[in-house]
Amino acid sequence: MQRRNFLTLLLGVATSLLVAPLSALAAVWNKAAFETPKLDVAIKSLDVVDEVVSQDILIIALDKAENGAIVQVEIKSNIANTESISILVEKNPTPLIAHFKFSNGAEPFVITRIKMAETSDVKVVVKAGAQYFTNAKNVIVLENGCG
Known part of the structure; x- marks a missing residue:
């Protein structure tokens, strides 16, 4: 009987250890920003204020994507102390595609x-300190990727 109690306790502890990281991830998840169909609401949900256009954000993507279901995007921020990079596509059903956070010293x-529903700008928003910077690149989509 003691062995059964021990195994039950061990299973409970293991389950708790697996669920704890998921709970922490859920606390970080910005559900409103990722689920809204409007670009301005997604940006507001990320607490972005006063974006400044910056050429220090490099966006490398094809000018014409054959298939919107697979559009490779490469982003590099040359802005000092970059804390986060967000990728948005206005004409997608949900514009916020990704939101990456960087620790001190991590290369941004x-x-x-990404998937793109149709031809649109790929907009990148970078947070550095209390400032927000943005840049965009237009990508022509030849075949719809969100369907």
Whole structure:
């Protein structure tokens, strides 16, 4: 009987250890920003104020994407003390595609593949300190990727 109680206790502890990180992740998840269909609401949900256009944000993506289901985007921020990079596509069903946070000393560089519903700007918002910077690149989508 003691062995059964021990195994039950061990299973309970293991479950708690697995669920705790998921709870922490849920606390960081900005559900409102990711689920809104409007670009301005997504930006507001990220607490972005007074964006400044900056050429120090490099966006590398094809000018024409054959298939909107797979659009590779490479982003590099040359802005000192970059804390986060957000990727938005206005003409998508949900414009906020990704939001990356960086620890002190981490290189603010991201390569990812995104889906694009149609031709639109890929907008990048970088947070550095209390300031927000932005840049955008237009990508022509030849075949719809969100369907």
